[in-house]
Amino acid sequence: MTAIEEIAPVNLTPARTKSKGMRLTSRKQNNIFGSPIASFFAIVIALVWTIPTFGLFISSIRTPADINNTGWWTFFTNPSFTLENYNTVLFEGSSVTPPLSLYFLNSFAITIPATVFPVVIATFAAYALAWFDFKGRDLLFYTIFAMQVIPLQLALIPLLQLFANGLKIGDATLLPPLGITGTYIPIWIAHTMFAMPIAIFLLHNFLSQIPRELMEAARVDGADAFKTFRMVVLPLSIPAIASFAIFQFLWVWNDLLVGLTFGGGKREIAPLMVRLAELTGTRGGDWELLTAGAFVSIIVPVAVFFALQRYFVRGLLAGSVKG
Amino acid sequence: MRAIKRRSIVLATTSATAFALILTGCSAPSGSGDIPAGCEAYADYQGNSGTEVEIYTTVVSPEAELFQESFTEFEDCTGITINWNGSKEFEAQLPVRVEGGTAPDLAVFPQPGLLAAMAATGKLLPASDAVAASVEANYSPDWKNYGTVDGTFYASPLGANVKSFVWYSPKTFKDNGWDIPTTWDELLALSDKIATTSDVQPWCAGFESGDATGWVGTDWMEDIVLRFGGAEVYDKWVSHEIPFNDPAIVEAIGKAGQILKNPEYVGDVPSIATTSFQTGGAGIVDGSCAMHRQASFIGGILVADQGATIVTPDDTTTEGGITTFYFPGATADDKPALGGGEFIGAFADRPEVQAVQLYLTTPEWNNKKAALGGWFSANLGLDTANVADPVNANAVEILKNATTFRFDGSDLMPAAVGAGSFWKEMTAWVAEDKSDKAVLDAIEASWPK
Amino acid sequence: MWIVTARSPFATVLPNIVLLLVGLVVFVAIIVLIFVLSERTKEKTQNRLKYFVFLGPALLLLIIGLIYPAIRTLYLSFFDARSENFIGLQNYIWAFTQPEILIVLRNTLIWTIVVPIASTTIGLAIAYLTDRMKYAGLVKSLIFMPMAISFVGASIIWKFVYAYQPDPNKEDIGLLSAIFKAIGLTPPNWLLEAPLNTFLLIAVMVWIQTGFAMVVLSAAMKAVPDDIIEASMLDGAKGWARFTRITIPMIWGSVIVVLTTITVTSLKVFDIIRTMTGGNFQTSVIANEMYQQSFRALNYGTGSALAMILFLGVLPLIIFNVRQVRKEREVH
Structure with a gap:
């Protein structure tokens, strides 16, 4: 009984790798992977991934006429903002x-x-x-x-x-x-x-x-x-x-x-x-x-x-x- | 601000409804016999108080609200609650629900083809005698026939539409000095004239419609077969007594191609396949194109989405005003009409279900519904005065008076063709420049043996 | 205020909440009860009981929910459209003689190869690049977001990317077209041009699935013990070498799981195609054809046959997984 109770909460990692010398240094300190270039690429990919959804968000705060006639990116040069779409879908019925x-x-x-x-x-x-x-x-x-x-x-x-x-x-x-x-x-x-x-x-x-x-x-x-x-x-x-x-x-x-x-x-x-x-x-x-x-x-x-x-x-x- | 106004209107009407419900809740009849005051017209439907009827349909907001509104008085007087259940997945869901044992009480079939398939399952019930009698009294025999499968009458007609229309802007035509063509040759001559003498594109079209993409193309084919092949060839074509690649059909697709596949007329041909049918006609509103062949119902869409106004042909001054002329045939006297419609059939025979189905065939309801706007039916008792929109009013007249009227052929064909290869091949015809012959051969090959 | 507008829903809110709570409580109570009772039985009984308790519910659900429908589908695939007459292999012959089916098979193959590889590769790259990055959480959340978006939402989102404007006088609402025009190129009609369109649809799927790959692989990487990495650094392994020689082998099991799961998902894909091209323009895949046949053409025979063909597509995956497991066992 007692053996189980001792084992259960044990962290898996040392058990699995059977290594006793697990270092407790923070990962961030030996941060050779986290080079600026790596971070740069990661951020670029993340931004590319977000653009379509961002477009959705911008579109959702534009008026119907704007959505149908101009690209959502024109919002930045010619901002016109409305919350009516949200009001309509959430509360009107x-x-x-x-x-x-x-x-x-x-x-x-x-x-x-x-x-x-x-x-x-x-x-x-x-x-x-x-x-x-x-x-x-x-x-x-x-x-x-x-x-x-x-x-x-x-x-x-x-x-x-x-x-x-x-x-x-x-x-x-x-x-x-x-x-x-x-x-x-x-x-x-x-x-x-x-x-x-x-x-x-x-x-x-x-x-x-x-x-x-x-x-x-x-x-x-x-x-x-x-x-x-x-x-x-x-x-x-x-x-x-x-x-x-x-x-x-x-x-x-x-x-x-x-x-x-x-x-x-x-x-x-x-x-x-x-x-x-x-x-x-x-x-x-x-x-x-x-x-x-x-x-x-x-x-x-x-x-x-x-x-x-x-x-x-x-x-x-x-x-x-x-x- | 507009939102708030609109909301309060909705609130006002619905709380009025709720209030009415409470009022009649006390006096609603529990048995037949005592009819609440003002409800004398609903005597036939009494005795079903406290029951519920589900109508399953493709029609969702905002049209759904108009239907619900048209039922209010009926609901208040009979105590029957009508549950209008619209789903855009109706076509796929209905067979699932029917086979799965959870069929709706009433279903609104957008195509007779699906109706036939449901009748074949044995789960769709033949219409009651009262419904059949009412349909006989209030509709032409043709319309009763569309709801009949293998000699049994199942489904009563609901809404209708007329397809043989070319939409245009009277103002654009007047400003450019163009005349309404009355024959096919005049139509082509006008198209040439527009193409060569103005910046306006003669035609615009859009085939895209989600997984139903291509149906617009089938409408073109049907209208032209009806015009150049005649009603007899049309019937044989629809029932497959002549093959799909019969010379008459080859001729028809060639004529459709004279317009739809002519870059001088339509601009970029393949993009017709990726232009949605809702936006296909936007050009006639903003003046960038001259003509758009589409059914009567596109008017409401252009009004809502593009800010168009539906006018009479005489109104040549309204900016963004649109109306229709008759899609011409070989001669000016040759005026067959193509249309379509919905049919409502029952999967349950409870008295309240039959009462609702019966009520929907009456001139009283049809007039009430038409008066709410944007809708008409083939009901003979429908008073044109109740149809405000001039194009729809014209369509009602056509439904009543056309010497040759034919129902949308693709809707009558087997689903494998009418909701399958015909759509797909018409799409490939414009998108991939597939040849006339290859298109017709492929559809012919797909016809279920 | 808007409570007034909703006639029916609020009337049913209370019973619905009660049902929800009762459902959860009953479920938990049953589980607890089973465990309490089971642990008190004799060892011999337990040895049999454990199969019933642990495997029983899952098997029961699988038999009713999936195996029975699968057998029914197999049966229907030998019958005609209305499941009335036995027609032997005709539905299968139909499937393999349709001229379009070659394109459909080819597309399905492209999907099941490109989507898993692309999603896993990108997911792996991001997991690795962000492994020790400062704002990794934010970056990962952004990449994960598409996973949280329904197909209904995704199809709307991508409309604003692929939309094509045929009229040169009107403004573009599609992002890709606008970018092309901005750099002086003529945009094609994106969803129309085969085989480009298939790859554009695939991009949507990759966009969604990368988040899944990233999350699983990133977690796997976190579990790679630091001392192994540090040991490799002492050995002089640098960036790429460390990645291929240490990280990849250490998380290979997770990579297989991710590849497999995404392949199955791509094999079944049809929502994206149905909403974006309707299977037109040579973009259809087997699952879409199956849907079309069963629910549009109302031909359960051909629809079922296509489903069985789809089912065959999973065989290579199983063989692959069995082999991986065998290999792993040999190592141990």
Whole structure:
């Protein structure tokens, strides 16, 4: 018991590299990579990467006529500034199309469970696939891996049927109609299902890198599969799980198809993206609304990234460093 | 400032609605029999209070609000709530929802082709007798026919449009001394004259429309086949009794090419494929091009996006005023019309669903909806006086009076062609300068056997 | 004020929040309960129980959500448009005899090669360049931002880059055209010119995926112990040599993961193509054709056949990954 409790909080890096002479000097001090030239290139690439999004931002504060007739860069020589686009998409609405701000709650209510559920279940499976010894383990892992390419669109109809009508084989009812259509539940379940292959694939890569010695030590100490998971695997893989969770959060937040299909056509539970896709209007030309709407929809994912960035830095468990 | 004003208008109308709802909430009839005061016209639809009906459609804001507004009185008087559910993914989502067991109550089909596919699933229900009777009374037999699949009448007509229009600016024409052409030859002569004697580009066009890019090209083809092949050839072409590369169709695409593939007329030909259909006609508003062949509905778009004003042909003074002349055929007397429309069909047979479908076929609703602007239908009871826009009013007259009227052919063809190869090949025809023959051969090859 | 305008949504806000909380609480409660109970069972039972607990939920979800639909798709691919008549291999024959399909296959191949390599290379470069940089966080956040943007948003963003103005008298709203004109060149109609257009669409995907590659690889680099780097410095390894001989081998596992994940994503790409060219101008890929056939032409037979062809595309990737794992095991 005590052995595990000692091992668990140990920093992985020395354990993995088996080096005792880890220097504690700050990385910045021997900063030979961080040469001015390297920094210069990094900044240039970052700027190039940002220009298109910046263009979106500038466009979103211009008037419709300006957007349609002049390039967004002319804003700097001839600035005319309006917040009306934001006002329109966020707060104006009608009974048919409520304002965008109302959809934030739905997006959160969909995204949080649709991130938590698959991350937990996939971590379980990744642990089993990485550390349980059983026949056909590799085959199973690669089958799951291959499922990443199954196009989502093909799974929509059978899944909808399942949620709406239950599951019947012949006359036997294996699952009665669940009566959950029109709630968030089908959306959560669908996202969880579709996330499984990639979640298991990525998390497996992290979990399988946990030093064997740690796992052995836990077993010698009498820990069973459950205790090992709880006391060794989970604490060590929190950064990896967190970083995957961020990606899953982004994917679900930005998803259109699943929310649209499994929402059962109900506005009350539709996520932000569904509304954003309709902002173009029947005529498809309302660029001022789209640019503002698109920018609004970026804010949450970017905030999440900034808030959780330290997990990336702490390291994804860095699946990769071999000792 | 404009925003605030607009918002308060929205607020005013919706809170009025809400207020009305509260009012009628107390008096809304629980059973048939007692009809609230002022609701006598809705006697046929009573007995469904407290129910909800979903209408699934491609129509989203801002048109969606007008539909919802047109339902208000019906909702207040019957206690039925109509949930107008617009999605731009309608075409792909409808089959998914229908197969998946979560079909909407009512669906607005933008094309009879999709209607036929849904009828084939067995999930779309035949229209009720009352709806069928009302459609017979209020629409020409043709329109009932478009909603009929294999002899069963499923879907009642909703909105309509007329395609055989050339949009132009009367002021530009007057200022340059151009006359409205009445025959194909005059049309080409005028185009030549504009090209050689002025800075204005004779034609402008835009085929881009997301994943439906190319439909504008199919409209051109249909209009020309109808003019030079005649109604009989047109029907055979649509039903594939003659091959897609039949000489009559070869002739038609050649005639379309006289305009669309002539750089003297349209400028850079390939960029037609990347110009959106919404902005394709912007040139007639700002005077940079003279003519734009497009359906009646483009007027509303040019008004909203380009600041155009729809005027009558006599109004030659309004800057940015646009109107239409008839897309000419071989002779001035030859005036077949091409149009399109939407159809509404039911996936549920609850009484309130049938009540809503029935209500939408009545002249009362059609007039109410038309009066809200930017919309018309083929309903015979539609009073032209309720259609304010002069082009739409003209279109309504055409729908009522045209001796030869044909429905948008690509919408009637199998989806693999009408929403697939026909669009794609017309796009390649302008974008990649694909030859007339190669285009027609490829479409012919794609026709489902 | 705007609460008034929303008739229905607010009425459902409360039940929705309750559902959200209940959903989360129930889920967590179940997990905790399972662990508490499992840890109390005998070792023998546990050895069986652990498969049910750890693998069971994932497998159940996969079977219902993906395996069953995949089998159904395989089945439908042998049937006609309305899934009524068995037609053998005709859908596959159709797919491989369509003249356009060669272009589609070629494009898919280009996507699955160029996107992973370009995104990973650039991501790796940025991870390396910023590894010890002062404002690395800011630079990385900027590069990561496209990951946070939906396809709906991305297609709008890139419209303002690739837009082409055919009328020489009107101003450009597309950035690329404006740059070309500024330096005295005649801009082409960007999304029209094959094969340029395919690469321009690929650029959008690279723009999005680089952030993913950078984040994963940067984290991997952070985990490379300082003493190894310092030892290599003492050995006299300089910049490039250190990069290729030390850094790359140390993070190779992560590079493979990144390459694989991005390849799968590119294999499935269709939103970008659908929104930007609609698959016209010789830019279509298999996933887009599949969508077109299934949901536009309403031909589930050909759509399913294309999906199965897409599925075959993942085989080389699996073989590649299996080999890498084998190699790694041999080393250990």
